[in-house]
């Protein structure tokens with residue numbers, strides 16, 4: 066099924082509204098606190114969304130921790146799992162640089178009262194110097210940009226302008242810039258630092274001494290437990306520690322549905338290795354992660370691998386490759402899904418210094434050799450992964466009643482099959498219920514008895530169920546059922562006692 070997906074184009078900007086609507090209509094994703102009008106940057110996963118998210122999460126965990134890949138030397142590599150607390154000793158965030166440095170340059174708009182990340186704003190400056198400059202979010206769609214040009218520059222084409230970034234624009238030019246939500250130029254303030262970590266107080270007293278932070282990334286808990294894991298298990302360098310969990314960032318401009326949220330989930334691996342082996346392991350992980358995304362249904366030609374230029378690297382990173390996906394709102398470009406970074410031994414060095422704990426690794430073959438291992442970190446967004454799968458799967462099709470189907474791979478589909486008796490009569494419903502009871506032991510399946518069969522197929526298409534088994538009069542006569550395949554809508558009859566095996570084989574595809 067994955068090969069077939071290469072033929073369908075990545076969804077366009079126009080589809081995003083439809084994708085969001087389908088997610089709500091069919092119970093994938095709802096705005097958090099929906100009945101209170103929502104809360105910007107927070108989302109709830111409904112009955113099907115949580116299944117989809119769990120499928121992606123479980124596949125990552127399986128591929129990393131349960132059955133880690135075979136290494137470059139032909140031997141299986143070692144990775145162990147971890148589930149660390151969201152709130153850690155606040156010193157951890159001083160050591161990691163988040164208290165002092167998780168600061169992004171912010172600009173406020175005096176007119177709209179909105180706040181933006183300066184490195185997220187693009188500025189269009191007119192090549193001929195005539196007329197105002199326009200600022201907009203780097204994730205703004207082509208449509209939004211065209212609308213702004215129409216409003217403020219009488220529809221001049223974008224080719225009349227040069228694109229730049231606000232954080233690279235001299236403050237002296239700010240008076241010429243019209244902010245993203247402003248009518249007049251000159252309302253953006255100078256960039257100022259703003260810390261994106263949510264904080265709270267542990268215990269009854271709300272004083273500075275009790276101040277704690279919600280983790281902005283899951284990896285810190287891994288570094289804090291590096292020694293515990295080494296001392297309590299048999300792993301030896303090179304090895305990895307993997308963790309999946311929630312992370313929180315007080316994003317200034319949450320946008321694009323669940324893409325940039327304030328609460329989200331990450332799937333992170335810290336791979337500890339000797340400095341000399343970094344290039345080999347870096348390439349190894351880039352290849353492994355490509356295989357992963359392809360196996361869950363993202364064709365490589367919808368991904369872009371961005372080798373971050375040296376000047377743009379995070380202070381601790383010697384090399385970073387971003388895996389970017391062509392989201393519907395990415396215009397002609399791509400947006401980040403996962404980053405693979407060589408973090409050097411920055412984190413262990415910092416935590417060793419701040420905690421005074423000895424974190425050096427002793428080479429088991431030569432106890433005079435002690436060192437802080439280097440780290441390769443494939444850090445993926447689980448929430449962004451879910452969004453990429455939804456966008457990729459979304460396939461408009463005017464030839465079917467639902468007008469659309471979700472082309473999930475069988476392994477990612479929230480429901481693997483639906484059992485549909487042709488009518489609610491006992492002679493159809495009873496064998497359907499029996500089949501359902503048998504299949505649900507091993508697969509997430511739906512038994513759907515009500516409504517006409519066309520409507521039920523349409524519902525299953527919209528939620529991406531790859532197979533429907535229909536029980537009709539012939540079932541009682543010759544013990545066969547109809548299988549309808551979601552993408553082709555082709556139907557064939559198979560023996561009732563082969564259904565379980567049929568599904569088992571398809572799930573591996």
Ligand code: ATP
Pocket residue numbers: 282314316323324325326327328329330331401402403404444445446447448449
């Ligand atoms: P961006 O540049 O988009 O803000 P980042 O480079 O800060 O992302 P990392 O710190 O590398 O992101 O985090 C690793 C992964 O976590 C990202 O690739 C992304 O998938 C996910 N992620 C980061 N921030 C968010 C967010 N606000 N909402 C959802 N997922 C996020």
